[in-house]
Amino acid sequence: MPPTADGFDYDAALHACALGDQQALHRLYQQDGRHLLGVALRIVRRRDLAEDVLHDAFVSIWQKAASFDAGRGAGRGWIFSVVRHQALNALRSRERDVYTDDNDALDALQEAQDGQGDTVAEQFELQANMGRLNDCLGHLDSAKRNSIVCAYVDGCSHSEIAARLNAPLGTVKAWLKRGLAALRECMA
Amino acid sequence: MTESIETLRELAGEYVLGTLPLAARHDIERRLALEPLLRAEVAAWEQRLLPLTALAEPTEPSPELWPKISNSVAGSRATAAADQSANQSADKVANDAAGQSANAAADQSANQSANAVADRSVKQSANTEADQPANKRASDAADRSANKPVGSLTPSAVTGAGGWRRWWDDLRLWRALSGGAVFATLVLAVLLTRQPSSEALQPAYMVVLVAPQERTAGYVVQASLNRKLTLTPLQGVAVPGNKSLQFWTKGTDWKAPVSLGLVRPNQSVKLTLDQLPQVQQDQLFEITLEPEAGSPTGKPTGPILYIGRAVKVAM
Numbered sequence: 001m002p003p004t005a006d007g008f009d010y011d012a013a014l015h016a017c018a019l020g021d022q023q024a025l026h027r028l029y030q031q032d033g034r035h036l037l038g039v040a041l042r043i044v045r046r047r048d049l050a051e052d053v054l055h056d057a058f059v060s061i062w063q064k065a066a067s068f069d070a071g072r073g074a075g076r077g078w079i080f081s082v083v084r085h086q087a088l089n090a091l092r093s094r095e096r097d098v099y100t101d102d103n104d105a106l107d108a109l110q111e112a113q114d115g116q117g118d119t120v121a122e123q124f125e126l127q128a129n130m131g132r133l134n135d136c137l138g139h140l141d142s143a144k145r146n147s148i149v150c151a152y153v154d155g156c157s158h159s160e161i162a163a164r165l166n167a168p169l170g171t172v173k174a175w176l177k178r179g180l181a182a183l184r185e186c187m188a
Numbered sequence: 189m190t191e192s193i194e195t196l197r198e199l200a201g202e203y204v205l206g207t208l209p210l211a212a213r214h215d216i217e218r219r220l221a222l223e224p225l226l227r228a229e230v231a232a233w234e235q236r237l238l239p240l241t242a243l244a245e246p247t248e249p250s251p252e253l254w255p256k257i258s259n260s261v262a263g264s265r266a267t268a269a270a271d272q273s274a275n276q277s278a279d280k281v282a283n284d285a286a287g288q289s290a291n292a293a294a295d296q297s298a299n300q301s302a303n304a305v306a307d308r309s310v311k312q313s314a315n316t317e318a319d320q321p322a323n324k325r326a327s328d329a330a331d332r333s334a335n336k337p338v339g340s341l342t343p344s345a346v347t348g349a350g351g352w353r354r355w356w357d358d359l360r361l362w363r364a365l366s367g368g369a370v371f372a373t374l375v376l377a378v379l380l381t382r383q384p385s386s387e388a389l390q391p392a393y394m395v396v397l398v399a400p401q402e403r404t405a406g407y408v409v410q411a412s413l414n415r416k417l418t419l420t421p422l423q424g425v426a427v428p429g430n431k432s433l434q435f436w437t438k439g440t441d442w443k444a445p446v447s448l449g450l451v452r453p454n455q456s457v458k459l460t461l462d463q464l465p466q467v468q469q470d471q472l473f474e475i476t477l478e479p480e481a482g483s484p485t486g487k488p489t490g491p492i493l494y495i496g497r498a499v500k501v502a503m
Contacts, residue, residue: 022261029254034246042244043206051253058257080241081234084206085213092210130239151205153243158207180201187236 010075017065025062028079036083043087043155044094050087057086091155136186144179147172191428193225200229204237223426224399224406224493225477393467394501397475397494406494407475411467417448419457425493427453432480436488438472439465450482451475471498 008031016024033054040057041050061082068078130137137145146165150156156164162172191199202208203216220227395409406425411417419435427433433453436445446464451457461467476483477490 022258025261026254026258029257033249033254035241035244037249038244038246039241041247047247050247051249054249055253055257055260059260062261074235077234077238080238081204084241088206089210089213092208092213095210130242133236133239148205149240149243151207152237152240155206157209161207176202176205176207177198180198180205183236184197184201 010079011068014061014065014068014075014078017062018068022062025058028061029058032076032079036080039080040083040087042153043084044091045155049090049094053087053090054083057083060086088155092157095157132187133183136183139186140179140182143167144175144182147175148179148183151176192430193428196226196428197229200226201233204230204233219426222424225426225428225491227399228491392501393469393471393498395471395473395496395498397473397496399494409473409496409498411461411498413466415461415464415466417459417461417467419451419459421454421456425453427477430480431477431490432482433475433493434478434482434488434490436472436474436476437464437467438474439468440470440472444487445472445474447483447486450478467498469498469500472496473498 008027010028013024013028013031017028036057037050037054040053041047044050044053061079064082068075137148140148143165147156147161150161150164154160158169158172158176161167161176162169165172167175199208199216203213208216216226216230220230392413393409393411395411396405397407397409398405405422407422408420409417410420425433432450435448435451435457437448438445448459448461449457472495474488474495475493476488477493478488479490483489
């Protein structure tokens with residue numbers, strides 16, 4: 001699914017953005033706009049908010065294109081990280097406004113979850129093209145794996161993971177901590 | 189900062205994962221601009237976890253979205269152009285300093301287009317606060333660079349500032365500079381006016397030490413013809429409690445780097461290089477993160493935090 005092998009030169013497009021070429025920003029948008037909106041939508045969970053996130057992220061990419069060092073050859077990853085962090089900040093900011101405490105958040109999530117019925121594990125099983133990360137996630141036990149995927153893909157907070165996986169908060173924190181450490185070691 | 193490397197890694201991992209609350213996220217974003225180690229850990233996590241973005245199903249944006257983005261972006265360009273035209277009056281002293289240093293870079297760099305950008309940028313910056321005395325302007329710039337370094341993740345860093353600071357924060361500028369040689373001229377323009385003339389070092393070589401990943405300038409080294417050398421920090425560096433910063437140099441034909449000793453974060457150092465040959469063109473200088481007592485092997489063992497090559501300065 002990710003268009004890494006189609007020859008699009010992200011670094012060149014970002015370099016052109018840094019020099020003020022607005023067409024280059026449009027090319028990036030055409031190349032990955034759909035996918036980036038998908039990433040933002042999974043995190044903020046509302047279409048209108050996701051489009052706001054994408055708007056702000058592209059303005060930010062335009063302004064910060066110069067800070068990206070083309071020598072790293074990781075332009076695509078940088079663009080995705082800008083969008084994800086924009087979405088995560090929007091999500092956490094909204095949570096703070098909407099929920100007064102964790103119990104409210106848990107209740108709201110429980111309701112949302114009842115209606116969804118999809119599990120992180122199933123979505124994860126669908127993907128085999130993630131290379132080494134796929135292998136390393138496969139070595140984790142399912143609780144740690146699901147905690148990590150839930151957080152990264154759906155923007156789950158500690159308490160949301162606890163709600164989804166029906167586990168105490170402290171346990172979830174330990175899963176994440178140990179899961180990340182194991183991933184890091186596996187991918188070193 | 190007495191944070192262990194393990195704590196730093198966990199924090200970086202949870203930041204990228206997204207599980208931190210908003211206040212903790214903003215805290216990390218502030219620290220990223222200042223802490224090369226944290227930046228490196230975050231970058232590593234971004235790279236490791238990126239394939240997981242494939243789990244999100246692509247969604248077609250509404251047709252109105254691109255025109256909105258295009259409008260917002262066009263607005264930001266117009267603002268920049270207006271600033272430029274507002275800064276037409278020239279300050280002779282600053283322009284002379286800028287022109288001189290730009291010439292020095294032109295001798296060294298093969299990248300003509302980057303030189304053109306640097307030259308233009310230096311002059312533009314020199315014009316920006318033309319009504320202030322030269323030394324005040326320079327020290328202000330240094331202060332601001334320490335407080336608000338390049339690489340901040342907040343978009344408002346670019347749009348929310350004015351004058352010199354806007355120039356300093358404008359990341360497009362840093363991107364346009366092809367490397368340390370050209371970059372050095374910009375900092376030189378600052379330092380030439382920063383030092384009282386009675387204490388001037390008459391530097392013969394200038395090195396800007398930059399973070400390898402981000403190209404943010406961390407230190408400036410000035411070496412004089414009488415083998416005096418100063419290391420001047422440009423921005424805050426946080427070092428874990430059980431680690432030290434070690435300063436090294438290596439001439440182009442030397443077999444290995446030679447230690448110039450441990451340096452304290454955020455403090456200037458003055459050295460006399462009486463055991464070493466005269467500094468040469470392209471001589472390497474770097475700062476690495478080492479155990480508290482310094483490298484146990486006499487050679488760099490830890491990650492390179494800042495690195496740069498000497499550029500001859502015409503005085």
